[in-house]
Amino acid sequence: QVQVQESGPGLVHPSETLSLTCNVAGGSISESQFWGWIRQPPGGGLEWIASIYSGGNKFYHPSVKGRATISQDRSKNQISLRLTSLTASDTAIYFCAGSWMNWFAPWGHGTRVTVS
Amino acid sequence: EIVLTQSPDTLSLSPGERATLSCRASQSVDNYLAWFRQRPGQPPSLLVYDTSKRATGVPARFAGSGSGTDYTLTITNLEPEDSAIYYCQQRNLWPRTFGQGTRVEVK
Numbered sequence: 001q002v003q004v005q006e007s008g009p010g011l012v013h014p015s016e017t018l019s020l021t022c023n024v025a026g027g028s029i030s031e032s033q034f035w036g037w038i039r040q041p042p043g044g045g046l047e048w049i050a051s052i053y054s055g056g057n058k059f060y061h062p063s064v065k066g067r068a069t070i071s072q073d074r075s076k077n078q079i080s081l082r083l084t085s086l087t088a089s090d091t092a093i094y095f096c097a098g099s100w101m102n103w104f105a106p107w108g109h110g111t112r113v114t115v116s
Numbered sequence: 117e118i119v120l121t122q123s124p125d126t127l128s129l130s131p132g133e134r135a136t137l138s139c140r141a142s143q144s145v146d147n148y149l150a151w152f153r154q155r156p157g158q159p160p161s162l163l164v165y166d167t168s169k170r171a172t173g174v175p176a177r178f179a180g181s182g183s184g185t186d187y188t189l190t191i192t193n194l195e196p197e198d199s200a201i202y203y204c205q206q207r208n209l210w211p212r213t214f215g216q217g218t219r220v221e222v223k
Contacts, residue, residue: 046203048212061211095159103150107159
């Protein structure tokens with residue numbers, strides 16, 4: 001059973017850079033066709049941010065393109081997200097998810113990020 | 117960007133009843149549509165994918181259908197544990213998009 005665990009700084013200041021890590025246990029990140037980051041603002045819905053495929057292809061939501069970088073480290077079995085020039089609108093719970101049958105599964109429990 | 121519009125926003129039903137959730141896309145998603153359930157304080161979990169296929173362990177009470185731009189998730193014989201927010205998501209085009217969610221209350 002693959003387990004996904006996100007980690008991050010919790011509180012970041014406006015204009016700073018956010019670095020999030022997704023640790024995967026119980027399986028190799030290479031076993032998933034892709035990994036993604038999805039965020040959920042307080043009381044809001046889900047917004048896909050970025051995906052990285054096992055072959056290295058990366059895709060970003062237009063709202064964060066140019067500010068976001070998704071990467072994978074097979075030696076650490078980790079997926080990372082870097083988001084620059086933060087504003088209050090980046091405040092959200094950030095979820096990491098693997099892929100199953102080309103859909104987001106399983107999901108981690110998320111890490112809460114507040115920009116203030 | 118494909119916009120997914122879910123209706124209704126909220127559904128309040130009693131145990132044993134049937135819930136019908138709708139997801140309408142701004143253009144065809146070619147059956148590349150999934151449904152997720154998010155219980156309070158929990159991450160979303162995949163329920164139905166590719167319009168009508170149930171994910172592992174999902175009971176037959178959950179049924180997906182649809183085509184083109186219109187999709188439906190039907191939950192029969194509602195149980196209190198079905199209380200959650202349900203989201204649809206498409207993977208036909210980039211960027212991947214989610215609907216705004218339908219809150220289902222069972223009491």
